[in-house]
Amino acid sequence: MRLRLTPRDPSYFDLFAAQASYLVVGANLLAEILGADRATRKDINRRMAEAEHAADDATHTIMRRLNQTFVTPFDRDDIYNLASSLDDCMDFMDEAADLIVLYKVDELPARVSDQVQVLQRAAELTAEAMPRLRSMDSLQEYWVEVNRLENQADKTHRKLLAQMFDEITDPILLLKLKEIVEKLEDAADAFEKVANSIETIALKES
Amino acid sequence: MRLRLTPRDPSYFDLFAAQASYLVVGANLLAEILGADRATRKDINRRMAEAEHAADDATHTIMRRLNQTFVTPFDRDDIYNLASSLDDCMDFMDEAADLIVLYKVDELPARVSDQVQVLQRAAELTAEAMPRLRSMDSLQEYWVEVNRLENQADKTHRKLLAQMFDEITDPILLLKLKEIVEKLEDAADAFEKVANSIETIALKES
Amino acid sequence: MRLRLTPRDPSYFDLFAAQASYLVVGANLLAEILGADRATRKDINRRMAEAEHAADDATHTIMRRLNQTFVTPFDRDDIYNLASSLDDCMDFMDEAADLIVLYKVDELPARVSDQVQVLQRAAELTAEAMPRLRSMDSLQEYWVEVNRLENQADKTHRKLLAQMFDEITDPILLLKLKEIVEKLEDAADAFEKVANSIETIALKES
Numbered sequence: 001m002r003l004r005l006t007p008r009d010p011s012y013f014d015l016f017a018a019q020a021s022y023l024v025v026g027a028n029l030l031a032e033i034l035g036a037d038r039a040t041r042k043d044i045n046r047r048m049a050e051a052e053h054a055a056d057d058a059t060h061t062i063m064r065r066l067n068q069t070f071v072t073p074f075d076r077d078d079i080y081n082l083a084s085s086l087d088d089c090m091d092f093m094d095e096a097a098d099l100i101v102l103y104k105v106d107e108l109p110a111r112v113s114d115q116v117q118v119l120q121r122a123a124e125l126t127a128e129a130m131p132r133l134r135s136m137d138s139l140q141e142y143w144v145e146v147n148r149l150e151n152q153a154d155k156t157h158r159k160l161l162a163q164m165f166d167e168i169t170d171p172i173l174l175l176k177l178k179e180i181v182e183k184l185e186d187a188a189d190a191f192e193k194v195a196n197s198i199e200t201i202a203l204k205e206s
Numbered sequence: 207m208r209l210r211l212t213p214r215d216p217s218y219f220d221l222f223a224a225q226a227s228y229l230v231v232g233a234n235l236l237a238e239i240l241g242a243d244r245a246t247r248k249d250i251n252r253r254m255a256e257a258e259h260a261a262d263d264a265t266h267t268i269m270r271r272l273n274q275t276f277v278t279p280f281d282r283d284d285i286y287n288l289a290s291s292l293d294d295c296m297d298f299m300d301e302a303a304d305l306i307v308l309y310k311v312d313e314l315p316a317r318v319s320d321q322v323q324v325l326q327r328a329a330e331l332t333a334e335a336m337p338r339l340r341s342m343d344s345l346q347e348y349w350v351e352v353n354r355l356e357n358q359a360d361k362t363h364r365k366l367l368a369q370m371f372d373e374i375t376d377p378i379l380l381l382k383l384k385e386i387v388e389k390l391e392d393a394a395d396a397f398e399k400v401a402n403s404i405e406t407i408a409l410k411e412s
Numbered sequence: 413m414r415l416r417l418t419p420r421d422p423s424y425f426d427l428f429a430a431q432a433s434y435l436v437v438g439a440n441l442l443a444e445i446l447g448a449d450r451a452t453r454k455d456i457n458r459r460m461a462e463a464e465h466a467a468d469d470a471t472h473t474i475m476r477r478l479n480q481t482f483v484t485p486f487d488r489d490d491i492y493n494l495a496s497s498l499d500d501c502m503d504f505m506d507e508a509a510d511l512i513v514l515y516k517v518d519e520l521p522a523r524v525s526d527q528v529q530v531l532q533r534a535a536e537l538t539a540e541a542m543p544r545l546r547s548m549d550s551l552q553e554y555w556v557e558v559n560r561l562e563n564q565a566d567k568t569h570r571k572l573l574a575q576m577f578d579e580i581t582d583p584i585l586l587l588k589l590k591e592i593v594e595k596l597e598d599a600a601d602a603f604e605k606v607a608n609s610i611e612t613i614a615l616k617e618s
Contacts, residue, residue: 067409102368162514171377171583175384178587203479273615308574377583381590 012073013134015062019086020127022055026093027123030116030184033097034108045101052094059087078201085193086126092187093119096180103176111160115184118153122146122191129198139202146195153188157181218279219340221268225292226333228261232299233329236322236390239303240314251307258300265293284407291399292332298393299325302386309382317366321390324359328352328397335404345408352401359394363387424485425546427474431498432539434467438505439535442528442596445509446520457513464506471499490613497605498538504599505531508592515588523572527596530565534558534603541610551614558607565600569593 010018026048033044062083066072072079100108129142160181168174216224232254239250268289272278278285306314335348366387374380422430438460445456474495478484484491512520541554572593580586 063406064409067406068412098364102364103371158510158514165515165584165588169584171587172371172375172380174584174587175377175380176371200475200479203476206480269612270615273612274618304570308570309577378577378581378586381583381586382577 010061012062012065012079013131015058016082016086016133017127017130018058019055019062019083019090020123020130022051022058023086023089023093023123024120024127025051026055026090027116027120030093030097031113031120033100034113034116038104038106041101045097048094048097052090055087055090059083074201075204078197078204082194082197082201085190085197088190089123089126089187089194092183092190096183096187099176099180099183103180105173105176105180108180109160109164109177111156111163112181112184114156115153115160115181115188118149118156119184119187119191122149122188125149126191126194133198133201136202136205139198143195143199143202146191150188150192150195153185157185157188216267218268218271218285219337221264222288222292222339223333223336224264225261225268225289225296226329226336228257228264229292229295229299229329230326230333231257232261232296233322233326236299236303237319237326239306240319240322244307244310244312247307251303254300254303258296261293261296265289280407281410284403284410288400288403288407291396291403294396295329295332295393295400298389298396302389302393305382305386305389309386311379311382311386314386315366315370315383317362317369318387318390320362321359321366321387321394324355324362325390325393325397328355328394331355332397332400339404339407342408342411345404349401349405349408352397356394356398356401359391363391363394422473424474424477424491425543427470427477428494428498428545429539429542430470431467431474431495431502432535432542434463434470435498435501435505435535436532436539437463438467438502439528439532442505442509443525443532445512446525446528450513450516450518453513457509460506460509464502467499467502471495486613487616490609490616494606494609494613497602497609500602501535501538501599501606504595504602508595508599511588511592511595515592517585517588517592520592521572521576521589523568523575524593524596526568527565527572527593527600530561530568531596531599531603534561534600537561538603538606545610545613548614548617551610555607555611555614558603562600562604562607565597569597569600 029044029048029051033041033048036044062079066076066079066083099105125142125146129139132139132142161178164174164177164181168177235250235254235257239247239254242250268285272282272285272289305311331348331352335345338345338348367384370380370383370387374383441456441460441463445453445460448456474491478488478491478495511517537554537558541551544551544554573590576586576589576593580589
């Protein structure tokens with residue numbers, strides 16, 4: 001069964017809101033996967049793939065419409081950038097979940113949960129902000145907060161890296177974990193890019 | 207001796223066709239390099255570097271013309287994106303060949319051949335599609351097929367990664383092979399981006 | 413104390429010049445960090461972070477102005493690309509310094525100095541070129557020379573990689589050094605992108 005969060009004849013606003021809703025689903029599945037056993041992880045990963053496909057459909061609908069219509073609520077480039085960076089958030093979270101299953105990593109360092117919690121919060125804020133794009137209402141607090149979260153994610157990431165290189169002596173395990181935590185950091189960066197796109201749109205409208 | 211596939215006063219269409227022709231050359235050289243011994247590999251890698259230079263020249267000619275002329279057959283951004291992503295295909299294939307020589311990897315896992323076969327097919331399809339840009343004729347089957355190929359490449363890549371992490375115990379060899387197969391996956395992604403650029407152009411014209 | 417190289421009401425030209433000045437500071441700090449002991453490295457890294465913040469402020473000022481004004485000295489996209497690629501130069505140099513401290517790497521291979529010297533030269537040339545953007549005066553020698561430097565950086569990078577894989581047997585040390593030298597190579601690429609942006613601007617004006 002496919003998730004469906006978008007109405008039949010959706011507007012750009014509906015489609016952005018749908019993209020962002022899938023991010024909340026994705027971030028929560030990431031949190032779930034951390035504590036799960038191997039068998040359950042595979043199942044969670046399948047649900048993640050479903051969310052990623054659904055988000056991808058919303059992205060394609062935006063891009064197709066952008067190429068076929070003249071009138072857009074914001075600059076075409078800004079719509080393109082916003083849709084792309086929302087899509088990137090999902091892709092990086094999906095890739096992280098995928099690698100956890102693919103690399104059969106049994107236990108993840110505790111700080112990975114901190115990384116994922118930041119992603120969950122960023123996803124919620126993003127999903128809450130999207131409906132406000134119509135009215136441009138109180139968007140500044142959203143982008144300021146996501147920038148703050150990204151800074152926090154960055155610090156956690158650096159501490160985690162230092163700790164991993166200090167404590168893990170198996171180079172192959174280190175290689176696996178490094179790639180996973182980097183995907184999570186990439187996801188945090190992508191959420192910041194979403195916030196920057198929103199800031200650009202809001203500044204132009206003001 | 208330099209390869210030369212472009213006429214004296216080429217159009218954008220000629221230049222795109224030239225870029226794509228070098229991709230066929232590059233993908234075939236990649237296939238050759240897999241089965242070759244070390245001495246032959248160096249020689250093949252030199253021919254790859256020649257193809258990369260020639261493709262680079264075509265890219266620069268497109269970019270220079272784009273900056274100096276007002277009339278373009280498609281949107282400037284779309285020409286830029288198409289030329290850039292054709293260039294990326296070549297760069298990633300060249301880098302993969304380069305790393306095979308640089309890292310002195312004697313034997314590559316069997317699935318690497320599957321990756322390269324997909325690149326050969328994507329390159330052929332791309333080269334066949336470029337001349338059809340003029341008339342916008344039957345381009346859809348091209349981009350649908352390249353998207354399918356990229357999905358296939360992605361699955362092969364994931365299986366290959368899982369297998370490598372299961373079977374290879376030498377971490378330095380693993381590090382080398384991982385980087386090579388990732389370049390090949392990057393090349394497959396770049397072919398998909400070319401197909402997406404073509405889709406964007408075709409949708410706007412329709 | 414924050415570095416401040418920009419006047420109170422700066423023009424785009426002033427802001428690009430400021431961004432480029434921080435790159436000179438950053439490249440010199442990178443050169444300093446190589447020969448320093450661990451305690452001094454931390455201190456140099458803090459000064460690098462200050463330079464990075466200051467460069468970031470200049471970038472944000474450019475982006476904000478771009479979103480709020482209609483009249484720009486060059487195409488908006490070109491201003492955006494130039495500011496972004498100047499920012500990337502700084503980010504990659506900062507990340508390299510950061511990893512040297514984070515990974516507690518005691519000794520770096522001799523060729524890393526060659527990489528950093530190229531970055532110092534590229535940064536100086538870039539800082540010297542920025543004030544000439546107003547008059548478009550003798551910019552071609554700048555971009556030709558930076559392209560030459562990037563080619564040189566690329567060759568050094570490849571030799572360094574081959575040497576590291578030949579000589580280093582500790583996979584974890586290899587993993588650390590590889591990431592550091594790749595950030596330096598990314599910085600050299602970013603300087604080339606700056607030069608390409610300048611070339612694009614100059615060609616359009618000519």
